[in-house]
Amino acid sequence: MDALASLAQGFSVAMTPTNLLFVLIGVTLGQLIGALPGIGPSAGMALLLPVTFGLEPVTALVMLSGIMYGGMYGGTLTSVLVNVPGEAASVMTAVDGNQLARQGRAGQALAAAAIGSFLAGIGAVTALVFLTPALSAFALGFSSPEYFLLALLGITATASLGTGSAVKAMIGATLGLMIALVGTDPIQGTSRLTFGSLELLEGVDFLPVAIGVFGIAEILVSMEQTQASAAVRTRLRDMWLTRKDWVECRMAMLRGGVIGFVIGLMPGAGPTVAALLAYVVEKKASPHPEKFGHGALDGVAAAESANNSAAHGAMVPMLALGIPGSASTAVLLAALVLLGIRPGPMLLTEQADLVWGLIASMFIGNVILLIMNLPLAPLFASVLRIPYSYLVPGILIVSLVGAYAISLSLFNVGLTLFFGMVGYLMIRADIPRAPLVLAVVLAPLMESSLRQSLMLSEGSPAIFVQRPLSAVLALLVIGSLALPLFNFMLARRAARRAGVAEALSHSSD
Amino acid sequence: MIPSRAARPLHLRLKHAALAAAFGAALVAAPAASHAQAAPTGPIEITTGTSPGGTPDVLMRRAAKILNEQKIIANPLVVQNRTGGSWMVAANFVMAKKGDRNIVLCIAQPILTTPITQGLPTLYDKLTPISMFIQGDLVLVVQPDSPVKDLKQLIALAGQRERSVKVAGAQSGSTDHMVSGLVEKAGKVKLNYVPFDGGGAAQAAFLGGNVDLMTLTPSEALPLVKGGKARILAILSTERSPAPELKDIPTAKEQGYDIVWGQAWGLAGPPGLDAETVKFWDDAIAKLVANPEWQASLKENFLRSRMVPAAEVKPYMQKLHDEHLALLRDLGLAKQPAVQ
Amino acid sequence: MKVTNLVTAVLLLALSVLVLLGTWELPYWADFAPGSAFAAFWVALVGLVLALALLVSTLADDGREPHGFPDRRGVARVAALTAGLWLMVLLIPLLGFMTAAIAFSLFLLLGIERRPLVPSLFTTAVVSGLVYGVFIAWLGIALPAGPFGL
Numbered sequence: 001m002d003a004l005a006s007l008a009q010g011f012s013v014a015m016t017p018t019n020l021l022f023v024l025i026g027v028t029l030g031q032l033i034g035a036l037p038g039i040g041p042s043a044g045m046a047l048l049l050p051v052t053f054g055l056e057p058v059t060a061l062v063m064l065s066g067i068m069y070g071g072m073y074g075g076t077l078t079s080v081l082v083n084v085p086g087e088a089a090s091v092m093t094a095v096d097g098n099q100l101a102r103q104g105r106a107g108q109a110l111a112a113a114a115i116g117s118f119l120a121g122i123g124a125v126t127a128l129v130f131l132t133p134a135l136s137a138f139a140l141g142f143s144s145p146e147y148f149l150l151a152l153l154g155i156t157a158t159a160s161l162g163t164g165s166a167v168k169a170m171i172g173a174t175l176g177l178m179i180a181l182v183g184t185d186p187i188q189g190t191s192r193l194t195f196g197s198l199e200l201l202e203g204v205d206f207l208p209v210a211i212g213v214f215g216i217a218e219i220l221v222s223m224e225q226t227q228a229s230a231a232v233r234t235r236l237r238d239m240w241l242t243r244k245d246w247v248e249c250r251m252a253m254l255r256g257g258v259i260g261f262v263i264g265l266m267p268g269a270g271p272t273v274a275a276l277l278a279y280v281v282e283k284k285a286s287p288h289p290e291k292f293g294h295g296a297l298d299g300v301a302a303a304e305s306a307n308n309s310a311a312h313g314a315m316v317p318m319l320a321l322g323i324p325g326s327a328s329t330a331v332l333l334a335a336l337v338l339l340g341i342r343p344g345p346m347l348l349t350e351q352a353d354l355v356w357g358l359i360a361s362m363f364i365g366n367v368i369l370l371i372m373n374l375p376l377a378p379l380f381a382s383v384l385r386i387p388y389s390y391l392v393p394g395i396l397i398v399s400l401v402g403a404y405a406i407s408l409s410l411f412n413v414g415l416t417l418f419f420g421m422v423g424y425l426m427i428r429a430d431i432p433r434a435p436l437v438l439a440v441v442l443a444p445l446m447e448s449s450l451r452q453s454l455m456l457s458e459g460s461p462a463i464f465v466q467r468p469l470s471a472v473l474a475l476l477v478i479g480s481l482a483l484p485l486f487n488f489m490l491a492r493r494a495a496r497r498a499g500v501a502e503a504l505s506h507s508s509d
Numbered sequence: 510m511i512p513s514r515a516a517r518p519l520h521l522r523l524k525h526a527a528l529a530a531a532f533g534a535a536l537v538a539a540p541a542a543s544h545a546q547a548a549p550t551g552p553i554e555i556t557t558g559t560s561p562g563g564t565p566d567v568l569m570r571r572a573a574k575i576l577n578e579q580k581i582i583a584n585p586l587v588v589q590n591r592t593g594g595s596w597m598v599a600a601n602f603v604m605a606k607k608g609d610r611n612i613v614l615c616i617a618q619p620i621l622t623t624p625i626t627q628g629l630p631t632l633y634d635k636l637t638p639i640s641m642f643i644q645g646d647l648v649l650v651v652q653p654d655s656p657v658k659d660l661k662q663l664i665a666l667a668g669q670r671e672r673s674v675k676v677a678g679a680q681s682g683s684t685d686h687m688v689s690g691l692v693e694k695a696g697k698v699k700l701n702y703v704p705f706d707g708g709g710a711a712q713a714a715f716l717g718g719n720v721d722l723m724t725l726t727p728s729e730a731l732p733l734v735k736g737g738k739a740r741i742l743a744i745l746s747t748e749r750s751p752a753p754e755l756k757d758i759p760t761a762k763e764q765g766y767d768i769v770w771g772q773a774w775g776l777a778g779p780p781g782l783d784a785e786t787v788k789f790w791d792d793a794i795a796k797l798v799a800n801p802e803w804q805a806s807l808k809e810n811f812l813r814s815r816m817v818p819a820a821e822v823k824p825y826m827q828k829l830h831d832e833h834l835a836l837l838r839d840l841g842l843a844k845q846p847a848v849q
Numbered sequence: 850m851k852v853t854n855l856v857t858a859v860l861l862l863a864l865s866v867l868v869l870l871g872t873w874e875l876p877y878w879a880d881f882a883p884g885s886a887f888a889a890f891w892v893a894l895v896g897l898v899l900a901l902a903l904l905v906s907t908l909a910d911d912g913r914e915p916h917g918f919p920d921r922r923g924v925a926r927v928a929a930l931t932a933g934l935w936l937m938v939l940l941i942p943l944l945g946f947m948t949a950a951i952a953f954s955l956f957l958l959l960g961i962e963r964r965p966l967v968p969s970l971f972t973t974a975v976v977s978g979l980v981y982g983v984f985i986a987w988l989g990i991a992l993p994a995g996p997f998g999l
């Protein structure tokens with residue numbers, strides 16, 4: 001009841017006209033900023049930080065966090081409509097969402113993403129209300145060994161992520177691993193494969209890779225045919241979710257939301273990792289894994305639910321401990337400092353009005369975002385009625401401006417173009433691009449957490465099974481590796497018994 | 510008056526030519542040029558190399574806000590984050606703008622350390638020094654239930670077995686890493702330094718009880734101490750901090766170990782910045798440092814604002830650089846051959 | 850597909866060798882934990898194995914799948930767009946972002962796509978207005994400016 005009373009207090013703070021107005025402003029800006037490629041929620045929040053000077057701390061904070069989760073809704077738009085990830089966490093949405101759009105189902109993809117984000121968001125805030133102190137302890141239980149196993153779990157799934165041959169999927173992942181190697185080694189400080197380039201010293205940014213490999217590459221492929229300018233013809237009323245779609249997506253939303261929230265809690269992983277892992281898990285859980293990569297609505301729903309609930313989950317370590325769990329919460333912490341409030345373990349008690357006002361505002365913000373996104377999904381989707389060749393200059397130029405805005409340098413613009421060409425060649429060589437993106441995100445986490453773990457344990461690999469959480473994860477890793485093998489052996493034995501071994505060797509081509 | 514004019518792009522050259530003409534006229538009319546005319550025209554960019562939300566970024570944004578609000582500087586000040594290359598992208602951007610009066614670079618530790626660790630030519634002595642005006646302390650913290658009560662016991666514990674005391678910190682070559690190196694040197698012990706992906710991740714590892722020791726700023730450490738999640742062993746300044754929350758914390762020096770390290774931030778101009786503009790900044794920063802709102806905002810975060818003016822900043826930076834170089838060499842991280 | 854696969858395998862082989870040689874001097878192991886070259890070594894090794902696997906399976910496979918290549922005109926269009934994009938990036942420091950982007954948009958619509966003049970001009974105006982309004986005016990991002998101040 002204590003939490004409910006605090007929440008009621010929070011609502012009384014959040015419901016003042018000023019604060020309501022700023023929640024509205026925040027989520028609207030977030031929606032816009034999320035839709036712009038290159039500028040993610042954290043950069044957008046930082047750019048708008050000066051606007052918050054002179055506001056009440058609560059007002060400033062509800063607006064900034066509105067940008068943070070509003071961005072998660074907005075990122076879906078560009079991913080689905082033009083295959084350019086609006087922000088890093090929407091990268092998996094670009095894979096399946098855009099395929100759906102080509103099938104004339106953009107409206108459904110957007111609606112499923114909006115509903116998934118909303119349900120996951122509301123669920124995450126509810127968990128925030130009741131469980132923040134307990135969850136913060138849980139979040140701290142995760143450290144390097146757990147991160148390593150988590151990343152390993154994701155990486156081992158890459159082989160199954162492709163749509164064609166497993167070798168080609170693994171080649172895609174290996175290219176991603178190579179990209180991730182570039183830059184200063186965070187543990188020893190030596191520069192690796194930078195070839196003397198200062199710009200590469202901090203490694204290759206994720207966004208140029210994502211924008212290039214998806215957005216630019218797709219446009220290059222579309223240029224091959226002159227007829228590509230035909231617009232996707234759909235009527236507005238064909239763009240709503242049907243009952244069948246809903247049944248297909250609801251479990252994906254639940255799984256995605258839970259996975260996203262748990263990963264969001266961990267200070268070492270953010271919404272991008274959350275969306276990737278939710279997508280990978282969903283592919284395994286889905287009744288039709290073969291649809292993934294060719295327009296799976298449940299894949300979109302899982303990834304989008306996960307990134308929104310991860311954005312909310314990252315508030316737990318931030319509010320309870322003062323630790324940033326993601327780039328966006330780092331900016332929120334900076335905003336707190338600028339407003340003269342010291343974050344830390346005492347924030348929950350010392351600034352109860354602020355914290356609970358913020359939490360209550362997240363309920364309101366998510367409702368506003370649902371209202372904004374759901375009825376408008378068909379409208380947004382109708383952008384695709386513009387002939388494609390008139391969209392191309394806009395997509396390219398806005399993508400490149402976004403790439404420039406990442407670090408205000410032309411280097412990233414060039415890098416985006418380079419990866420656009422890489423992505424084009426990958427499409428031509430039939431190498432799936434999703435494993436590459438997955439590897440780029442997970443490889444640094446996997447490498448540094450492996451090394452940190454062994455440093456913490458003074459070289460003993462037992463650290464991966466001694467800790468309770470890591471033991472569970474280790475079992476999951478072994479299970480995910482052994483299960484397909486086990487299934488394969490069972491199938492073989494059954495086949496042999498039936499004496500149709502030849503048939504099997506044909507179908508496994 | 511304005512050196513190396515040819516190196517600048519056309520539009521700037523035109524702008525500055527007009528400006529120089531105006532200046533010339535003003536100088537003829539009033540040989541003792543007043544400061545008011547020394548202000549650059551148009552918006553001024555403050556370049557930082559951190560992403561938004563990093564300490565230097567926050568400090569520069571706050572300074573910019575007060576400088577503009579208090580009308581100390583009339584030109585709009587814009588903080589830009591040019592990330593990449595451990596500040597080298599930001600630094601090189603400013604280095605290339607020779608004599609440009611509309612840009613300054615935020616000086617933070619990587620400006621000194623990245624050239625050392627990457628074996629690049631030094632930067633601090635090529636930029637036009639303006640001022641260092643923000644200083645911060647560091648404290649060493651241990652787990653609240655740690656048996657270690659002071660530095661002496663910590664060193665004793667670390668001496669029992671090599672690399673048994675685990676230290677969390679940011680990336681290799683960061684402030685945290687250098688402090689860990691200083692502790693090793695002062696106590697003649699070996700610590701197990703585990704670099705994490707930034708200060709936040711290191712703090713999470715510390716709070717999760719995975720490591721024994723960590724370096725924090727007072728504003729990070731005090732809330733943790735208050736919440737019973739950490740205990741401060743020592744402050745690494747030359748003398749105790751006067752702040753009421755910190756005055757009871759003994760310095761490392763008091764405890765018999767010569768571990769003195771801190772953080773410092775400031776501004777520098779591009780190479781060949783004219784003396785007028787340096788004077789303009791010198792005056793502005795003197796006013797900023799005297800501003801009560803600025804002082805109060807820093808005090809809240811346990812930072813200090815003592816101005817090292819333009820005239821003295823050169824030897825100051827030289828000394829800082831040599832200290833960093835010596836320490837990084839001890840840690841085996843220096844690629845730069847010698848003091849240049 | 851055969852030729853593409855062979856090219857892919859050779860490229861991957863080359864990249865793996867590059868990674869291996871590029872990190873050869875770095876430490877493989879340091880104290881308790883793997884060093885800088887550890888991950889690089891294994892990634893390169895996996896790359897080599899995959900490249901060989903692709904090579905062998907492609908050579909062994911005698912099925913004649915048709916090439917997925919575009920026709921000559923398609924290749925020319927893709928090449929023209931790529932060239933246009935790189936040219937735009939090279940021109941940005943000289944012309945400024947906005948001017949280069951406008952020039953690129955017109956080149957794409959009129960030069961490559963051969964669209965009618967009026968809708969092309971309209972599209973370009975909308976795009977540049979969007980970039981100016983959102984990125985420059987609202988978010989205050991310092992895009993490189995050209996001689997016209999934009």
